[in-house]
Amino acid sequence: MNRRNLIAAVAILGAFSLLATLLFQSLGQNWDWSKPWEYRGILFRGWIVTLLLSLGALLGSLLVGLILMLGQRSPLPAIRWTCRLFLEFVRDTPLLVQLLVGYFVIFAPLMSRSLGSMGWDDKLVIGIILLSLFEGAYLGEIFRGGVASIHRTQWEAARAVGFNRTQTYRYVIFPQAMRRVLPATAGQFVSLIKDSSLLSVIGVQEFAYQAKVYTSQTYGGLEAYVPLALGYLILTAPVAILSHRLELSYRDET
Amino acid sequence: MKLEITALTKRFDRHVALDSLHLDSEVHVLCLIGPSGGGKSTLLRILGGLETPDSGSIQIDGTPIPSSREELLRYRRQNGFLFQSFNLFPHLSALQNLTLPLQKVHGLEAAESNAIAEKSLQRFGLLDHAHKLPTQLSGGQQQRVGIARAVSMKPKILFLDEPTSALDPEMTGEVLDLIRELAEEGQNIILSTHEMGFARAVADRIAFLAAGNIQECSTPSAFFSSPESPLAQRFLSRVMKY
Numbered sequence: 492m493n494r495r496n497l498i499a500a501v502a503i504l505g506a507f508s509l510l511a512t513l514l515f516q517s518l519g520q521n522w523d524w525s526k527p528w529e530y531r532g533i534l535f536r537g538w539i540v541t542l543l544l545s546l547g548a549l550l551g552s553l554l555v556g557l558i559l560m561l562g563q564r565s566p567l568p569a570i571r572w573t574c575r576l577f578l579e580f581v582r583d584t585p586l587l588v589q590l591l592v593g594y595f596v597i598f599a600p601l602m603s604r605s606l607g608s609m610g611w612d613d614k615l616v617i618g619i620i621l622l623s624l625f626e627g628a629y630l631g632e633i634f635r636g637g638v639a640s641i642h643r644t645q646w647e648a649a650r651a652v653g654f655n656r657t658q659t660y661r662y663v664i665f666p667q668a669m670r671r672v673l674p675a676t677a678g679q680f681v682s683l684i685k686d687s688s689l690l691s692v693i694g695v696q697e698f699a700y701q702a703k704v705y706t707s708q709t710y711g712g713l714e715a716y717v718p719l720a721l722g723y724l725i726l727t728a729p730v731a732i733l734s735h736r737l738e739l740s741y742r743d744e745t
Numbered sequence: 746m747k748l749e750i751t752a753l754t755k756r757f758d759r760h761v762a763l764d765s766l767h768l769d770s771e772v773h774v775l776c777l778i779g780p781s782g783g784g785k786s787t788l789l790r791i792l793g794g795l796e797t798p799d800s801g802s803i804q805i806d807g808t809p810i811p812s813s814r815e816e817l818l819r820y821r822r823q824n825g826f827l828f829q830s831f832n833l834f835p836h837l838s839a840l841q842n843l844t845l846p847l848q849k850v851h852g853l854e855a856a857e858s859n860a861i862a863e864k865s866l867q868r869f870g871l872l873d874h875a876h877k878l879p880t881q882l883s884g885g886q887q888q889r890v891g892i893a894r895a896v897s898m899k900p901k902i903l904f905l906d907e908p909t910s911a912l913d914p915e916m917t918g919e920v921l922d923l924i925r926e927l928a929e930e931g932q933n934i935i936l937s938t939h940e941m942g943f944a945r946a947v948a949d950r951i952a953f954l955a956a957g958n959i960q961e962c963s964t965p966s967a968f969f970s971s972p973e974s975p976l977a978q979r980f981l982s983r984v985m986k987y
Contacts, residue, residue: 644831650795651832652846652894653822662845666836 527714530705534715537701538722540615544697545684545726547619548626552683555627560634574631581628586689593621594693618690626683633679637672638664670741677734681727688723698722746806746902746933748772753801755787762787764957765801774928776948776965777937780980783955785937786906792935793904794821805902822850825895825903830911832891833879839866839890840875843897851898865897866890869923885916889923896927903927905936921947941984945969953977 515522527534562574581589598617606613641664649659688699702715750768754761763784777785790796792803794810794817803810811817833842843862847853853861866872869889879887888908895903905924909917921943928934928947938944944951944965951968953960953976960974972978 642831644828645834647795647828648832648834650821651793651826651828653818653850654846655818658849662849663834667834670836 522712522714524714526709526711527705527718530709530715533701534698534705534718534722537696537698540696541684541687541698541722542726544615544619544622544687544690544695548622548683548687549680551619551623552626552630552679555623556630556634559627559631560638563631563635564638578628578631581625582632586625586686587692589625590618590621590689590693593617593624614690614693614695618687618693618695621693622683622687622690626679626686629679629682630676633672633675634668636675637668640671641667670738673734673738673741677730680730684726684730685723746772747804748775749804751802751804753788753791753798753803755791755796755798761957763791763798763801766958768952768959768962770950770952770962772935772950773931773933774948775935775950775952776944777935777952777954778939778941778944778980779954779960784957785954788954789904789906789935789937792902793824793826795826822898823901825892825898825900827888827891827895827903827905827908829907830884830888832894833887835879838876838878839871839882842879842890843894846894847897861897865893869893883916884912885919888912888916888920892920892923892927896932900932902933902935905934905938907937907939909938909940939984941969941981953980955980 559574559578562570563578565571565574594614594617598620599613602617603613606616645663645667646659649663654662687697690697691700691703694700698719702719705711705715706713748768748770750766753763753766755763766784766788777788779785787796791798792810797812797817811820833839834845837845840859840862843865844855844858847858847861848855851858863872863875866875869892871886871889871893874882874886874890879890882890892903892905892908908924909920912920917940921940924934924936925943925947946965948965950962951965952962953968953972953974955976960976961968961972963973968977969981972981
């Protein structure tokens with residue numbers, strides 16, 4: 492078995508290297524790597540902004556997702572329907588439109604001045620909010636599925652031992668649902684990191700924005716997009732690996 | 746304890762599960778028997794505070810079962826309830842299944858809850874399995890851990906809803922032994938079961954439920970030797986056939 496794994500790993504790595512070599516050879520002559528190196532400063536600054544953006548939106552989207560999930564389980568129809576409506580609207584319209592309308596029509600007139608006077612970068616903050624709302628809508632649906640997949644008997648058993656509603660969620664339902672939604676949630680986080688590149692349309696100076704700036708300032712080719720891809724990979728790969736690890740460690744528990 | 750049930754009615758949509766049920770009896774171990782769909786589970790769930798009746802009242806030793814949410818929660822906390830299966834929380838070890846409610850529901854410290862839980866598991870010969878997850882236990886062991894959890898805070902009444910129906914005969918035996926032991930130690934128990942031999946040996950009262958009503962309630966010897974209602978006669982003749 493181990494030998495087979497080794498052969499597979501070598502074969503895949505070999506094929507991939509060959510492909511990459513051929514690809515870069517065919518483009519090679521026109522590419523000038525000294526220029527992106529010169530501009531490494533702004534590219535790195537962009538990467539840091541993307542990192543901040545992703546971390547902020549990650550926490551924000553968790554919160555939004557949790558609220559939407561609980562809202563959809565509320566006994567009050569007004570809350571249930573509002574959450575459902577919001578969730579469907581966000582999931583069924585393009586992120587690009589949401590960002591443009593959300594920034595220029597809704598949030599910028601509301602908060603830009605006060606954020607600015609506090610010395611905050613209003614585009615970054617509003618960007619995090621908008622991205623949180625978008626990804627949170629997806630998470631809300633993932634979480635709803637996770638909680639709904641916990642069998643009715645667990646709610647009953649929790650009531651029987653005397654847990655109240657909050658305790659039931661906290662000690663019985665969430666820990667079990669979390670294990671089930673982990674893969675889908677990790678996938679959503681990876682999407683979130685990549686979706687953050689769209690925030691350049693409202694002028695957030697993140698990684699993809701800086702790559703475009705570089706390209707237009709240097710009349711360069713597509714060089715900047717290679718470090719761009721690698722930069723995103725550095726952010727997304729740990730999420731994927733971590734989720735895989737956690738999944739393995741939970742496996743024998745249920 | 747004295748159990749008084751007056752005109753208890755419960756409907757699910759159009760289905761009438763309990764139809765103005767009456768019972769007035771002094772019980773220690775009450776066995777509910779009868780055909781499936783006769784209302785055993787519904788009655789147990791109402792008695793255990795998991796369901797509220799549409800009308801009627803229940804008094805236990807003169808105290809009515811509450812109807813408000815908070816009071817029902819308090820009522821459930823002073824009793825124990827066990828279902829047919831899936832009682833345990835699968836993400837927690839056997840020991841944690843006992844300690845978590847002790848800490849979060851009854852407010853005990855970690856050390857204290859551990860001591861009580863270990864004592865409870867030891868008493869039922871389950872201490873070796875304390876750190877196993879439910880999936881690593883047999884069905885019988887799972888039910889025994891479930892009972893250990895239900896009685897760890899010395900409940901006033903232990904409710905068991907067909908505790909052995911999902912088990913094979915050997916495991917059924919080990920779980921029934923445990924319930925019998927509890928009964929002999931004086932634990933008040935109300936259970937539903939299809940194990941007629943067990944009902945006869947351990948219960949001090951048998952209530953026969955069919956069509957949403959208690960058709961008769963008497964001592965085991967009277968019930969099994971000469972059932973009065975035609976429904977009970979037919980039920981027993983079928984159950985005892987083989």
